[in-house]
Structure formats: C-alpha cells, structure tokens
Amino acid sequence: MTDQDDDRRSEPQAQEATGLRDVIERTLLVGLGAAALTKDRAQKVVDEFVRRGQLSAEDGRDMVESLASRSRDEARSVLKSADSSVQTVFRELGIASRREIEDIDFRLRQIEHRLTLLERDSDSSSIQ
Numbered sequence: 373m374t375d376q377d378d379d380r381r382s383e384p385q386a387q388e389a390t391g392l393r394d395v396i397e398r399t400l401l402v403g404l405g406a407a408a409l410t411k412d413r414a415q416k417v418v419d420e421f422v423r424r425g426q427l428s429a430e431d432g433r434d435m436v437e438s439l440a441s442r443s444r445d446e447a448r449s450v451l452k453s454a455d456s457s458v459q460t461v462f463r464e465l466g467i468a469s470r471r472e473i474e475d476i477d478f479r480l481r482q483i484e485h486r487l488t489l490l491e492r493d494s495d496s497s498s499i500q
Contacts, residue, residue, distance in 0.1 A: 411436065414435070418436050419432070
C-alpha cells in the first residue's frame with residue numbers, strides 16, 4: 373500500500389469531519405441567534421412593563437441581564453458539549469487533533485536534531 377492509498381482513504385474521513393463540523397457550527401449559530409433574539413424580545417416585554425409602571429426600570433434591567441447571563445451560560449455549555457462530541461467523532465474516525473500533530477512534529481524535530489548530532493559525531497570520528 374502506498375502513501376497515495378493512505379491519502380485517498382483519509383480524504384473521505386477528513387471531508388466527513390469537516391462536513392460534520394460545519395453542521396455543528398451552523399446549528400450553534402442558529403441557537404446563539406435565537407438566544408440574541410430572545411434577549412431582544414425580553415427587552416421589549418420588560419420595556420413595556422416598565423412603561424406601564426408594572427416593573428421598575430432597575431428590576432427590568434436586572435431581569436434582562438439575568439436572562440442574558442443564563443443565555444451565555446447555556447451557550448458555553450452547548451459549545452463544550454459540541455466540542456466534546458466533535459472530539460469523540462474525530463477519535464472514532466482516526467483523525468489526529470492539532471495538539472497530537474504538534475506533539476508528533478516536536479518529537480520528529482528532536483529526532484532529526486539528534487540524528488544530525490550523531491551524523492556529525494560519526495563524520496568527525498571517521499576523519500580522525
């Protein structure tokens with residue numbers, strides 16, 4: 373089996389992972405957009421209560437801020453969950469993470485450096 377065969381086999385996996393990531397990102401953006409829309413609607417409702425005198429301006433601000441805070445917390449939770457799911461899918465597909473690739477690259481550079489030093493020592497030993 374050649375390197376080209378390995379590349380051809382990994383292409384569909386990479387495309388599948390990219391497609392899955394796009395779907396997750398779109399879903400999250402829609403959710404976050406809905407959260408922003410909800411805050412806008414909540415602000416309008418609160419403003420109406422304040423205008424009618426049924427709620428103080430301070431209580432209204434607190435209520436909207438509380439909703440926004442909960443929405444941000446929920447968005448963070450969803451992002452963490454999605455990230456965990458994506459990482460699981462990547463592992464199942466055999467796709468290395470960026471950190472794993474960086475670790476391998478670092479180790480390879482160390483080996484290359486050691487080999488260069490050994491070759492240099494070997495060359496200087498054979499000259500003498």
